[in-house]
Amino acid sequence: MSEFPRNLDGPIIILGGGPTGLGAAYLLTVANCKDWLLYEGDDDVGGLARSFCDGNGYTWDIGGHVVFSHYDSFTRLLDKLAEPSEWLLHERESWIRILSQWVPYPFQNNIHRLPPKVAGKCLEGLIEATLKNSDRPKTNFEDFMVSVFGHGIADLFMRPYNYKVWAYPATEMVASWTGDRVATPDLKRVARNLVEATDDVSWGPNNTFRFPRFGGTGSIWQSLASRLPSEKLIMNHEAVELDIDARVIKFANGTEQKFGILISSIPLDLLVKFSRNKDMMAIASGLMRSAVNVVGVALKGAPNSELASKCWMYFPESHTPFYRVTHFSHYSPNNVPDIGKQWSLMAEISESPGKPVNHATLVDDTIKGLAMEGLIEGPKQVIHTWDFRAEYGYPTPYKGRDEILAKLLLPLERVGILSRGRFGAWLYEVGNMDHSFMQGFEAACRALFGSPEFTVWNPHVVNRPHPVLGWDRLNWRLI
Ligand SMILES: Cc1cc2nc3c(=O)[nH]c(=O)nc-3n(C[C@H](O)[C@H](O)[C@H](O)COP(=O)(O)OP(=O)(O)OC[C@H]3O[C@@H](n4cnc5c(N)ncnc54)[C@H](O)[C@@H]3O)c2cc1C
Numbered sequence: 001m002s003e004f005p006r007n008l009d010g011p012i013i014i015l016g017g018g019p020t021g022l023g024a025a026y027l028l029t030v031a032n033c034k035d036w037l038l039y040e041g042d043d044d045v046g047g048l049a050r051s052f053c054d055g056n057g058y059t060w061d062i063g064g065h066v067v068f069s070h071y072d073s074f075t076r077l078l079d080k081l082a083e084p085s086e087w088l089l090h091e092r093e094s095w096i097r098i099l100s101q102w103v104p105y106p107f108q109n110n111i112h113r114l115p116p117k118v119a120g121k122c123l124e125g126l127i128e129a130t131l132k133n134s135d136r137p138k139t140n141f142e143d144f145m146v147s148v149f150g151h152g153i154a155d156l157f158m159r160p161y162n163y164k165v166w167a168y169p170a171t172e173m174v175a176s177w178t179g180d181r182v183a184t185p186d187l188k189r190v191a192r193n194l195v196e197a198t199d200d201v202s203w204g205p206n207n208t209f210r211f212p213r214f215g216g217t218g219s220i221w222q223s224l225a226s227r228l229p230s231e232k233l234i235m236n237h238e239a240v241e242l243d244i245d246a247r248v249i250k251f252a253n254g255t256e257q258k259f260g261i262l263i264s265s266i267p268l269d270l271l272v273k274f275s276r277n278k279d280m281m282a283i284a285s286g287l288m289r290s291a292v293n294v295v296g297v298a299l300k301g302a303p304n305s306e307l308a309s310k311c312w313m314y315f316p317e318s319h320t321p322f323y324r325v326t327h328f329s330h331y332s333p334n335n336v337p338d339i340g341k342q343w344s345l346m347a348e349i350s351e352s353p354g355k356p357v358n359h360a361t362l363v364d365d366t367i368k369g370l371a372m373e374g375l376i377e378g379p380k381q382v383i384h385t386w387d388f389r390a391e392y393g394y395p396t397p398y399k400g401r402d403e404i405l406a407k408l409l410l411p412l413e414r415v416g417i418l419s420r421g422r423f424g425a426w427l428y429e430v431g432n433m434d435h436s437f438m439q440g441f442e443a444a445c446r447a448l449f450g451s452p453e454f455t456v457w458n459p460h461v462v463n464r465p466h467p468v469l470g471w472d473r474l475n476w477r478l479i
Helices: 019-030 072-081 107-113 116-135 141-166 187-196 218-226 268-275 278-284 362-372 401-414 433-449
Strands: 012-015 036-039 051-053 059-061 087-091 094-098 101-104 208-212 239-243 248-251 256-258 261-264 289-300 312-314 324-326 342-351 382-395 417-419
Touching: 012 019, 012 433, 019 036, 019 218, 019 261, 019 433, 051 218, 059 289, 059 342, 072 218, 072 433, 094 141, 101 107, 107 116, 107 141, 107 187, 116 141, 116 187, 141 342, 239 268, 261 433, 268 278, 268 401, 268 417, 278 401, 289 362, 342 362, 342 382, 362 382, 401 417, 417 433
Parallel strands: 012 036, 012 261, 094 312, 261 417
Antiparallel strands: 051 059, 087 208, 094 101, 239 248, 248 256, 289 342, 289 382, 312 324, 324 342
């Protein structure tokens, strides 16, 4: 965190109405601050956590969103945003589809589901990795995979799956983000499960998630926005220029807004481009990211019995375009018009300059892949499809990222601009909805009171069970 100017003239302006922008707006509202406004380029709030109802009465997220809360205070806020009856509670049942088998997540604990020779290779690799582990360098994500999981699991699952998600080779990525996202193997447990041929699943009574009964994930953010002063949330204002010296933002519709402090949650490279600062633009050109394509498939009838209770499924193999499929009508029956007659799946497909996507055939390829893996009977079961492309999908945790971020975020702070959120701070490890909300909340606290921000500067702390950090003590109140 660098020195931050206080008492800058003008209002606090928030750019972007996703979870980060709404987190900032929420704090400013409860703190009774009057001098602020939020500008959103789109026609509604939610950002990547927005949901859409298509013309046929089906609800879709931008890829299956599940709330993982790392903050007690965020959990309590969710409790207040909707009545208990408005939430549906699910066991997190996730599976991997590989070699025409279903393997429960986490993969390494359930290799008994694989053909014996393949399972043996996975175990052998894991034993070798465990014996060598302490002296192996983990300089990049590729080294991490091999030294933690061994060649067997790395070759079969970890490397191909992660390439499909990230759309960049693991050699270009760091492993620092893995923390609570990648379950590390326990050799004794893996061996015992293999010998006893028992499923060892990560779901169970304490591994549940909640999902809105109506309106998809976006309804969480709609609910929050409805409690904020509507005159301060200004939609359809796409920022196109940032004059740092004059402290003015210009919008595509020709209007302008002066600011004292700016909390921006739009992608950092865009913010820098809008400032026309050539040095910063050159630095920001090194930021790596991938796009995500989402294909929603509305289906007749009901899922087969094998699929019925599955929440989401991972697909590491290259013959299907998608890396993950969400059983979205299982999240809420109201995601389809009549659950007695219809159901829905949602597939995610990554894209990068090195992993292009053929958009002309993507929907057909997705349907073919779903049929090939036995999730659907075939194209005749499809009622219609819905698709969405998020140009900014995943901020890549690549080698050299932190140095670039320091060269951008800190100088911006010194002129009273806090760039925060999934692509504002470009940190995947604190890029979920809860993290983003808290990044906005903490940035607004800093703007008002000068208090330190935790999330953006301490991902490793907030992602572990952490001691009560200031905000966790707050008794969240709604307006
Ligand atoms: C496929 C996928 C799956 C995900 N799954 C999960 C999950 O299961 N659980 C979870 O917690 N999180 C999940 N996430 C992450 C979640 O969507 C993000 O954490 C969250 O939306 C980030 O919030 P944000 O406000 O930082 O950014 P965004 O949601 O990107 O919001 C930024 C806002 O800025 C606006 N904007 C952009 N440019 C301009 C401009 N020039 N002028 C004005 N406004 C502008 C955008 O329209 C947008 O509304 C997922 C994300 C993706 C892509």
